[in-house]
Amino acid sequence: MVNNCANSACAKPLHYLREGRIFIFDVSTGPTEPGRKRLRHLEHYWLCGACSQNLMMVQETHGMIRVLPKPAIVRQTDEIAPVVASSLAF
Numbered sequence: 281m282v283n284n285c286a287n288s289a290c291a292k293p294l295h296y297l298r299e300g301r302i303f304i305f306d307v308s309t310g311p312t313e314p315g316r317k318r319l320r321h322l323e324h325y326w327l328c329g330a331c332s333q334n335l336m337m338v339q340e341t342h343g344m345i346r347v348l349p350k351p352a353i354v355r356q357t358d359e360i361a362p363v364v365a366s367s368l369a370f
Contacts, residue, residue, distance in 0.1 A: 303325045
């Protein structure tokens, strides 16, 4: 369960989903052999409103999830077309 902002420098408590962004990442592990099912595991993260203006979350190729600064082009796009509720990252 998400309790705080994923930015460790902030860690603002989550009370309402009115502000900020939710990020959902597929962190599934397990067998990838033919005929065997892989169990799906989703992890949820939240960046508060202040942090989500300048930061984003990404999942690297080896599965590690990180908080990174938004590139300038992404910040400009957010200013033109702001997200009303949340964004999902798969």
